Amino acid sequence: MNLADISLAVLYTLVFPGFLFTAVVGLFLTWVDRKVTAVIQSRMGPPWFQPFADIGKLLSKRMIIPRGVRTVGFIGAPLLSVAGATLASVIVFLALFDPTVGFMGDLIVLVYLSMMPAIALIIGGASSRSPFGAIGASREMSMVLAYEVGFLLAVVTVIMQTGSIRFAEILAYQAQNGAVLWSLSGFIAAAVMILCMQAKLGFLPFDISEADTELIGGPLAEYSGVGLALFKLSRAMMFFFLPVFVVLIFTGAPQLNLLSILGFLVKLLMVLVLLILIKITHARLRLDQALRFFWTKVGLAGLVAVAFALLGL
Amino acid sequence: MSNTIDNALNWCFKKSVWVYHVNAGGCNGCDIEILDALTPYYDVERFGIKLVHTPRHADALLVAGPVTRQVRERVLRIYEATPDPKLVVGVGSCAMGGGIWHNSYATLGGLGNVLPVAIYIPGCPPRPEAILYGVAQALGLVPQQVKKQEYLEVT
Amino acid sequence: MFRHTISELKEALVCLKAGQVTLHYPFEPSLVEDTFRGRPVLNTRKCMCCGACANACPARLITLTDSDGIRALHFELGRCTYCGNCRDVCPQEAIEMSMQFETSTANPEDLVIHAEFYLQTCRDCGAVVGTQREVDVVREKLSNSPVHTNYAGYFDLCITCRRKQAIHAPSLTLEVVP
Numbered sequence: 001m002n003l004a005d006i007s008l009a010v011l012y013t014l015v016f017p018g019f020l021f022t023a024v025v026g027l028f029l030t031w032v033d034r035k036v037t038a039v040i041q042s043r044m045g046p047p048w049f050q051p052f053a054d055i056g057k058l059l060s061k062r063m064i065i066p067r068g069v070r071t072v073g074f075i076g077a078p079l080l081s082v083a084g085a086t087l088a089s090v091i092v093f094l095a096l097f098d099p100t101v102g103f104m105g106d107l108i109v110l111v112y113l114s115m116m117p118a119i120a121l122i123i124g125g126a127s128s129r130s131p132f133g134a135i136g137a138s139r140e141m142s143m144v145l146a147y148e149v150g151f152l153l154a155v156v157t158v159i160m161q162t163g164s165i166r167f168a169e170i171l172a173y174q175a176q177n178g179a180v181l182w183s184l185s186g187f188i189a190a191a192v193m194i195l196c197m198q199a200k201l202g203f204l205p206f207d208i209s210e211a212d213t214e215l216i217g218g219p220l221a222e223y224s225g226v227g228l229a230l231f232k233l234s235r236a237m238m239f240f241f242l243p244v245f246v247v248l249i250f251t252g253a254p255q256l257n258l259l260s261i262l263g264f265l266v267k268l269l270m271v272l273v274l275l276i277l278i279k280i281t282h283a284r285l286r287l288d289q290a291l292r293f294f295w296t297k298v299g300l301a302g303l304v305a306v307a308f309a310l311l312g313l
Numbered sequence: 314m315s316n317t318i319d320n321a322l323n324w325c326f327k328k329s330v331w332v333y334h335v336n337a338g339g340c341n342g343c344d345i346e347i348l349d350a351l352t353p354y355y356d357v358e359r360f361g362i363k364l365v366h367t368p369r370h371a372d373a374l375l376v377a378g379p380v381t382r383q384v385r386e387r388v389l390r391i392y393e394a395t396p397d398p399k400l401v402v403g404v405g406s407c408a409m410g411g412g413i414w415h416n417s418y419a420t421l422g423g424l425g426n427v428l429p430v431a432i433y434i435p436g437c438p439p440r441p442e443a444i445l446y447g448v449a450q451a452l453g454l455v456p457q458q459v460k461k462q463e464y465l466e467v468t
Numbered sequence: 469m470f471r472h473t474i475s476e477l478k479e480a481l482v483c484l485k486a487g488q489v490t491l492h493y494p495f496e497p498s499l500v501e502d503t504f505r506g507r508p509v510l511n512t513r514k515c516m517c518c519g520a521c522a523n524a525c526p527a528r529l530i531t532l533t534d535s536d537g538i539r540a541l542h543f544e545l546g547r548c549t550y551c552g553n554c555r556d557v558c559p560q561e562a563i564e565m566s567m568q569f570e571t572s573t574a575n576p577e578d579l580v581i582h583a584e585f586y587l588q589t590c591r592d593c594g595a596v597v598g599t600q601r602e603v604d605v606v607r608e609k610l611s612n613s614p615v616h617t618n619y620a621g622y623f624d625l626c627i628t629c630r631r632k633q634a635i636h637a638p639s640l641t642l643e644v645v646p
Contacts, residue, residue, distance in 0.1 A: 034358070042486040043353035049328070050361055056325030057372070061396045064369065132367075216367045224369040224396040281476035356490040406527070409546035409576055413527045425576070434572040435579065437549040442498045447572030449494065457578070459571050464512040464583040466538075 017093030019086045026236035027051040029272065036276045055229050063225030066129060073127030077120045078230035084116020085234040089241040091167065096253055099168035107167045111155055114242065117234045118144050125219025136218025139287055140209035146294035147199035150192045153302025157189035158249050160309040174252030181250040185308035190250045192302045197242050198275060202235065205282035206290055243271045326398065327452050329361040333371035337388050339378020342438040343405035347375055350441035357445065373400040379407035379420040380427045392428050400431045400451050404444060409433040505550045505565040510581050514562035516601040517541050517585045521554035521563060534587065539599050543581035590626035597626050
């Protein structure tokens, strides 16, 4: 590990496929989200620079730290959220751009890191001395136990079909043997993963922990200024790298020709628009309805997908 | 360098204003007009205005109603919970001097006696367009259109 | 649950038929109807400072103050409820509810109408009769009546002095028949 390696690692993490790249593209995709929402709601939406203006404005506000909060948890939670999102996005994009950088088991690390923003929300909510934060944190804990089951079962299906837990190898397998999506188990696993991703991104109908009108922002109720900006930034980053992850893991990496890259972008856009359309046409579920949905229907579908993958379908 | 950062952050503040709506004892007329202003017909999101549900996320407080004695404490707490920089906008004739309740035993004579107000939007209730104009005027985007009318007789 | 999702997605596509309904407000003017009651405007040429509007205003924002020979009419339009009572009771039709609704301001003083009128004082005792404009209006209205010459001397007297004059005036029509 010499200085060149360390500086390259820092560059990867902070600039190119890491923080800056994912944050900028993620914020742009939140604009796409708001514009599609506006079109369906028959109005003009915000201009293209709106998410950047929002983050800039949040950075210019004073962060109020209420008296009596647990300072370490309160201040550490947004940092943890952004750190988890950054590192997860580095793994996803490096597997795409530079497949030699990776290690055995980095898929598992990726799944674990993509859970960091939810854990950070729980810590932040529990540290803010507010009943809204406490209820939001407990709801988020229940939701994490619910949607991670389906997410992991879908990932297990892919691992069983491709026979590897290294992300770059999964992409290489799909480049040779065709996408996982076209098998029965792969198709069911993709549907399961898209539903779990809706909950992971905190979108309706599953945004139970951050219910704006019920819980006043839930765990985010006491955050302002830089803390809120970091949470929103990590949400934007997740909105970028999670759909990319789904498209990559189920259909493989695009080859280096224009048609293949365009096909990848079209698939990404389709996944995004599907998530947005489900978000704006549904009402929020109650916590027990959501838990029942994830544990019985989605969990069962995931188990069926794993069973089919075992049988080789 | 710090000048450009200041200018950039000022630009961000003008382009993205998150409002929190406070009812300080009003009749709900102004509240309904504020909600009207947030519908797709007027579409405030194209100016970056968004309704938030906690004063900690807010930049502008839209306060409607004459401040009654009971609500004064809560309005002050909401004002202190909002992080700087912030704008206080008094919506309706009741905020500007107490309106029709100016000499009631239960009100305190308008918002100016309780909070530092950046701009008043008179009306009973003000049209949604007037509310939009007022918020835009507070951000410095449009000019003021009223001034004092005086007439002194000369022989 | 999935059938519900499909029907919701179909509904989302149906919503696209409405197009864009937004009124581009600051860049397009917002039209109001003819009977819209906006900010009251005082026509000081017609006003005679009689105080009917001050009586009628529910928000009590119109005040008349007398001070050395001047009657000041003061409207504090910040508290106005735009009811139009002042316009309805004004005998000179001097108040008009304009169409202006973009009246936001940081300073309540910007919404003040202040007008001053000369007072007519009694030639005998010096009490206030009314504003000179009021006296002129009454004089003009009576100038069309056939008996106006009988009252020519009363316009610059207060009510007490008018009574004194009327008690001792020569009788016009009646003769007492025992």
